Amino acid sequence: MQIKTAEILCVGTELLLGDIVNTNAAYLARTLASLGISVYHQSVVGDNPARMRQAMETALGRADLVITSGGLGPTCDDLTKETAAACFGRQMYCDTDSLEQIEAFFARRGKEMTPNNRKQAMMPEGAAIFANDHGTAPGLALEEEGRGVMILLPGPPRELVPMVDRWVIPYLSARTDCVLRSRNLHLFGIGESALEALLRDRMEGSLNPTLAPYCADGEVRLRITARGRDEAEAYALCDAEESALRKTEIAPYIYGVDVGSIEAALVPLLVEHGLTVSTAESCTGGLIAKRITDVPGASAVFPGGVVSYANEVKADVLGVDRETLAAHGAVSAEVAAQMARGVRLATGASIGISTTGIAGPGGGTPQKPVGTVWLGLSDERGESTHLLQLDSHADRAYIRTCSASHALYHVLVRLREKYPECR
Amino acid sequence: MQIKTAEILCVGTELLLGDIVNTNAAYLARTLASLGISVYHQSVVGDNPARMRQAMETALGRADLVITSGGLGPTCDDLTKETAAACFGRQMYCDTDSLEQIEAFFARRGKEMTPNNRKQAMMPEGAAIFANDHGTAPGLALEEEGRGVMILLPGPPRELVPMVDRWVIPYLSARTDCVLRSRNLHLFGIGESALEALLRDRMEGSLNPTLAPYCADGEVRLRITARGRDEAEAYALCDAEESALRKTEIAPYIYGVDVGSIEAALVPLLVEHGLTVSTAESCTGGLIAKRITDVPGASAVFPGGVVSYANEVKADVLGVDRETLAAHGAVSAEVAAQMARGVRLATGASIGISTTGIAGPGGGTPQKPVGTVWLGLSDERGESTHLLQLDSHADRAYIRTCSASHALYHVLVRLREKYPECR
Numbered sequence: 085m086q087i088k089t090a091e092i093l094c095v096g097t098e099l100l101l102g103d104i105v106n107t108n109a110a111y112l113a114r115t116l117a118s119l120g121i122s123v124y125h126q127s128v129v130g131d132n133p134a135r136m137r138q139a140m141e142t143a144l145g146r147a148d149l150v151i152t153s154g155g156l157g158p159t160c161d162d163l164t165k166e167t168a169a170a171c172f173g174r175q176m177y178c179d180t181d182s183l184e185q186i187e188a189f190f191a192r193r194g195k196e197m198t199p200n201n202r203k204q205a206m207m208p209e210g211a212a213i214f215a216n217d218h219g220t221a222p223g224l225a226l227e228e229e230g231r232g233v234m235i236l237l238p239g240p241p242r243e244l245v246p247m248v249d250r251w252v253i254p255y256l257s258a259r260t261d262c263v264l265r266s267r268n269l270h271l272f273g274i275g276e277s278a279l280e281a282l283l284r285d286r287m288e289g290s291l292n293p294t295l296a297p298y299c300a301d302g303e304v305r306l307r308i309t310a311r312g313r314d315e316a317e318a319y320a321l322c323d324a325e326e327s328a329l330r331k332t333e334i335a336p337y338i339y340g341v342d343v344g345s346i347e348a349a350l351v352p353l354l355v356e357h358g359l360t361v362s363t364a365e366s367c368t369g370g371l372i373a374k375r376i377t378d379v380p381g382a383s384a385v386f387p388g389g390v391v392s393y394a395n396e397v398k399a400d401v402l403g404v405d406r407e408t409l410a411a412h413g414a415v416s417a418e419v420a421a422q423m424a425r426g427v428r429l430a431t432g433a434s435i436g437i438s439t440t441g442i443a444g445p446g447g448g449t450p451q452k453p454v455g456t457v458w459l460g461l462s463d464e465r466g467e468s469t470h471l472l473q474l475d476s477h478a479d480r481a482y483i484r485t486c487s488a489s490h491a492l493y494h495v496l497v498r499l500r501e502k503y504p505e506c507r
Numbered sequence: 508m509q510i511k512t513a514e515i516l517c518v519g520t521e522l523l524l525g526d527i528v529n530t531n532a533a534y535l536a537r538t539l540a541s542l543g544i545s546v547y548h549q550s551v552v553g554d555n556p557a558r559m560r561q562a563m564e565t566a567l568g569r570a571d572l573v574i575t576s577g578g579l580g581p582t583c584d585d586l587t588k589e590t591a592a593a594c595f596g597r598q599m600y601c602d603t604d605s606l607e608q609i610e611a612f613f614a615r616r617g618k619e620m621t622p623n624n625r626k627q628a629m630m631p632e633g634a635a636i637f638a639n640d641h642g643t644a645p646g647l648a649l650e651e652e653g654r655g656v657m658i659l660l661p662g663p664p665r666e667l668v669p670m671v672d673r674w675v676i677p678y679l680s681a682r683t684d685c686v687l688r689s690r691n692l693h694l695f696g697i698g699e700s701a702l703e704a705l706l707r708d709r710m711e712g713s714l715n716p717t718l719a720p721y722c723a724d725g726e727v728r729l730r731i732t733a734r735g736r737d738e739a740e741a742y743a744l745c746d747a748e749e750s751a752l753r754k755t756e757i758a759p760y761i762y763g764v765d766v767g768s769i770e771a772a773l774v775p776l777l778v779e780h781g782l783t784v785s786t787a788e789s790c791t792g793g794l795i796a797k798r799i800t801d802v803p804g805a806s807a808v809f810p811g812g813v814v815s816y817a818n819e820v821k822a823d824v825l826g827v828d829r830e831t832l833a834a835h836g837a838v839s840a841e842v843a844a845q846m847a848r849g850v851r852l853a854t855g856a857s858i859g860i861s862t863t864g865i866a867g868p869g870g871g872t873p874q875k876p877v878g879t880v881w882l883g884l885s886d887e888r889g890e891s892t893h894l895l896q897l898d899s900h901a902d903r904a905y906i907r908t909c910s911a912s913h914a915l916y917h918v919l920v921r922l923r924e925k926y927p928e929c930r
Contacts, residue, residue, distance in 0.1 A: 103537070114524070127549065128548065159703045192898040370796030373792050374907075383816055388821075391811045
């Protein structure tokens with residue numbers, strides 16, 4: 085059956101209590117919008133059988149498709165499947181494939197499945213089952229001519245998002261005569277409101293492809309989503325939109341396409357040129373090393389780093405001159421330069437990068453307020469330094485993350501200047 | 508009139524399209540929960556008069572209070588006030604105080620108010636008006652015995668949040684007779700389904716306080732929420748529930764109360780005993796150092812650490828014996844012990860901790876599959892090591908996060924054994 089309208093129903097008392105923010109609703113809404121499916125209602129209900137049934141019946145009465153999230157767990161509060169089965173007049177049965185997968189999930193952790201997990205293998209008769217690669221609860225779809233379609237998904241976003249990509253989008257594409265393809269342009273150095281001001285007309289005017297900006301921690305990801313009758317048509321629309329965007333004022337800020345992060349763009353570039361990088365971190369506390377090593381294969385380009393939080397460690401382990409520390413303080417261009425050089429020599433890496441600054445909330449002074457961060461970079465040509473002056477009212481986590489991003493971005497820019505043929 | 512139940516209705520097509528995440532719903536929900544007002548439904552509708560009216564009528568029919576956000580802007584799509592006025596049978600009039608405030612808002616920016624902004628000063632007869640200190644749209648409350656209460660708030664969170672603090676909380680406090688207070692017990696080493704199996708009867712039986720488990724990254728947070736006539740009564744109920752839980756089988760897994768994380772429990776304990784810790788990380792890549800330094804004040808307990816990704820760095824910087832590396836491999840108890848000792852001596856810290864393992868996706872062998880992680884701990888008494896065998900199908904991020912948590916947890920446990928008077 086053709087699906088034209090949908091409603092999103094998120095289940096969970098933690099949503100009603102405001103313990104968590106409903107990111108699933110936004111994610112599902114964007115997915116449906118990209119498929120050309122209209123959404124007029126979103127609702128949240130708790131783990132209450134009567135209210136959940138009422139909400140499902142109301143939704144089925146006014147939309148072709150109802151997508152739910154949550155309530156697929158192993159506890160007695162988890163009722164979504166049973167309630168959906170009742171809406172469609174289906175009996176529940178134990179799906180042996182799902183049960184085996186749940187048992188295997190526990191076995192790999194060296195644990196035994198508890199009896200209440202069996203419930204997660206119970207399915208309504210006739211359901212299409214969506215395996216969960218990241219948790220124990222499979223998702224499912226129920227369909228009945230004249231009644232509609234219900235899709236049930238697990239609540240945790242790290243389980244729901246891959247399940248939508250793997251199962252839901254193909255399931256719905258078959259019922260909407262179209263495919264979706266996306267492309268992410270990654271930008272650094274431009275803020276969300278500046279981006280929106282530059283692209284507002286483009287974003288408002290465009291129904292296919294759609295443009296959606298996502299901002300986190302000082303970076304912006306611009307997601308192009310195109311709908312076509314087949315993959316080739318959808319990708320052609322993505323190509324055209326990307327080309328058009330690369331002619332606008334945002335072009336200089338684009339550092340990668342579908343790379344995921346600055347570090348994920350950087351590591352392959354280092355591999356390609358046989359270079360290695362090492363890190364000497366003070367205020368970022370290990371975050372840069374952590375981000376580099378997030379990238380599989382980082383061991384080819386990252387021998388190691390030092391977290392030199394105390395001045396003694398800057399001196400003893402990195403060889404920073406004690407008199408320089410006394411004269412200029414730890415948060416200075418001079419110390420940033422010596423830290424970067426010190427870790428490069430200690431590890432034998434091609435490049436050394438450093439951060440030293442004041443992440444807050446304490447530690448700021450009028451001369452060096454919270455948000456003052458020096459970045460250092462050392463290579464065979466010598467040392468360069470750069471001052472970041474971040475918002476002194478920003479929180480500690482933001483200042484650390486932003487400093488780490490700037491440090492990684494500097495290396496990326498430096499390498500691209502050196503090797504202009506690779507972008 | 509007394510307010511016991513409420514419903515949240517967020518207005519805005521951008522919410523239906525998933526362009527923005529609905530943080531207002533979570534914020535309002537938390538606020539209502541802490542006032543002891545029960546919320547059973549949350550909904551989102553677009554800028555459509557008929558659907559908005561239907562949603563408001565449905566909500567007023569089943570809750571004492573309906574709080575809306577959005578739709579108070581100056582454009583023709585902004586309909587919330589007019590629709591609410593129709594629900595309550597009220598005429599609209601121009602509130603001159605509000606109009607003056609809007610004119611002043613523009614004057615301060617050196618601009619003139621546009622004609623469509625006048626609409627933001629139109630109010631339903633009899634409304635209590637909430638001035639907006641951060642934007643042009645005042646909020647309002649409408650009340651009618653037998654009908655209920657509606658509160659209308661602006662959509663942008665930076666306007667809604669201060670308006671709730673300044674106007675809504677006092678307005679509602681006068682109309683409720685109880686408060687809610689919560690307490691979080693943090694557990695490590697027990698999974699969600701095992702916890703639920705142990706506590707099922709307790710969780711099902713308890714209406715006040717309620718018990719809710721939340722799981723993330725291998726840790727469980729158990730939230731106790733109690734309702735009382737005043738704060739003292741609510742906290743007394745939390746105390747009683749906590750004491751009772753500490754007599755059950757989950758007690759050994761509780762590592763903290765309202766601390767937020769293992770590292771946030773650890774840092775104050777180190778401060779209290781004048782101890783310092785340093786980190787030697789391989790597979791966790793700097794994550795442990797990053798987590799320790801997430802905690803404000805960590806500089807008192809963390810001189811620094813080393814990320815020794817390559818074996819050369821383990822040998823050169825941490826003093827790990829090259830023959831040991833050759834004989835046992837980097838992922839071994841022997842190397843974990845030497846790494847922990849090496850970083851302790853290099854930094855002068857009281858305690859050194861280390862991780863060396865295989866985070867995946869590559870690098871596993873039949874003898875040492877992905878998920879094999881050795882943890883080391885070194886103090887003045889010598890070195891101890893511990894083998895973690897995590898799920899070889901788990902992803903890299905989970906293995907790194909879980910290893911870091913286990914390493915931090917080991918230090919916590921070790922300190923508590925040493926200083927049993929502090930829990």
